[in-house]
Amino acid sequence: VANQDGNANYNAASWMPILTTVHKANQTITFGTAPSLTYLGSSGTLSATASSNLPVSFGTATPTVCTVSGTTVTPVAAGICNITADQAGDAHHSAASQVTQTITVAKANQTIIFDSAPSLTYNGATANVTATASSGLIVDFGSTTPTVCTVSGTTVTPVALGTCTITADQAGDANYNPAPQVTQNITVNKADQVITLGTAPNLTYLGYDGTLSATASSGLTVNFGTTTPTVCTVSGTTIAPVAVGICTITADQSGDANYNAAPQVTQNIVVNKANQFITVGDIPHGLLVQAPVTVSAVASSGLEVTFITLTPQTCQVSGTTVSVATAAVTTGTCRISAQQAGNENFKPAPWVMQTINIGDGSFCTECLPSRGGWRAILGNFPQ
Incomplete structure (x- = not known):
């Protein structure tokens, strides 16, 4: 209201009301420091203040990347997480203009762990290698020693004796960084071999020499000997009867860089009595x-x-x-x-x-x- 009480010359004026509109105050929102977020990592805490000191409400414009509950932001996938901040105002403050904060959800790291190494033997069966990535993604295998072993998929094939080095890699994806490469060393052992004797020759005292035959599963040359030199003698593959009796032939294969020595095998040959006239x-x-x-x-x-x-x-x-x-x-x-x-x-x-x-x-x-x-x-x- 407006009034005037008058003075020595003036009577008091009649009072008169004055109407004035008082507007709500504007307010602004300021974000705090963005939290660090990683796929499958811990949640973060959002912070922002309104110039009105009224509480700020948070939301997400990218729910496939992050979700928001209260002041808690949870990463859902790697990518750009857009956080919205709002303040609706009150009796004295107008609603604040929405502001956004961009947070990068980083890719998660991953590791690879090999399972137990398979047994490998030269010229033997193939084997499977296995490893798991902490991401659950498929692991790729390779060989840094192709002269010793080769790899196709999860199948490792021995090629030669030695140390086979297998590599395991996971290249990552939209949510995971590539895994550090890990290796596994597998010893390719010598192969076993066996000797198979051929048909024994017929031997007669003072008769013709005979020819010995045998094959090793390795394909290596078999060496012959005798444990009964008073009955028969051996030179190379030739056996000569010396006296009537049981001639015991030994067959050996000592192995090589890829094969173990074969178990010795023996063959008994009867040297028959000679005819006479x-x-x-x-x-x-x-x-x-x-x-x-x-x-x-x-x-x-x-x-x-x-x-x-x-x-x-x-x-x-x-x-x-x-x-x-x-x-x-x-x-x-x-x-x-x-x-x-x-x-x-x-x-x-x-x-x-x-x-x-x-x-x-x-x-x-x-x-x-x-x-x-x-x-x-x-x-x-x-x-």
Whole structure:
């Protein structure tokens, strides 16, 4: 209201009301320092002040990157998080103009952990390598030693003996940084090998040499030897019989840079007894009943030949001497067998039978040996 009380000259004026509009005050919002945010990391705390000192409300314009509850901002994905700040005003203050704060949600770091290394053997089966990234993303494998091992996907193939170095990488994605590369060393071990013997040769005492055969699964050359040198000898792949008995052959493969030595294998070969035959000598011309006959024969073995009478009623044998059984025997047939019983190295020889005709000496023309054996006349011949 407006009034005037007057003075010595003026009466008091009538009062009059005056109407005036009082406007609300404007206000502004100022953000505090933005929090650091990382994908899958901790939430952050937002701060802002209004010039009115009234409380500020926060929101997000990028809910796929971050969410807001009260003053708490939570990262949802890597990217740009836009925070809005508002103050609606009150009876004395107008609503503040909305302001925004941009916060970068950083990519998360990740690590790779290898699982247990597989066993690898030269020329052996392939194996699988496994590793996990803390991000859950797929890990890629490689080899820094391609002359020792190669990698395809998760499959590692041994190529040679040595240390196989496997690399594991994860390149990251929209939310994850690339993982630091990690490596795993795997020893490619020597391969085992086995020896397979071939068919044993037939061996006979004083017979032909034989040829040994065997193969190693490695393809390496097999070496032969003998543990019975008194029965057989070995040179290279040639086996020579020395005596009758069991010849034990050893087969070895000592391995190389890629293969372990093979377990020794043995092969028993029977050296059979040799055959022998008897060759008889000629009967002397001119035989007398009263005079013994000397017979002869040799065995191919060199062993002594034994003579046996097959007709003891007409003749008898002592050593190599054949005579009539008694003085009364003047005619008939004397059959002599030449025998060799064999020994540890020779089989018995087939018998050779010799026939001697006993007579009075009148048919001396038959005194010559026949083709079938000994055939002679044992009788009285003119002096």
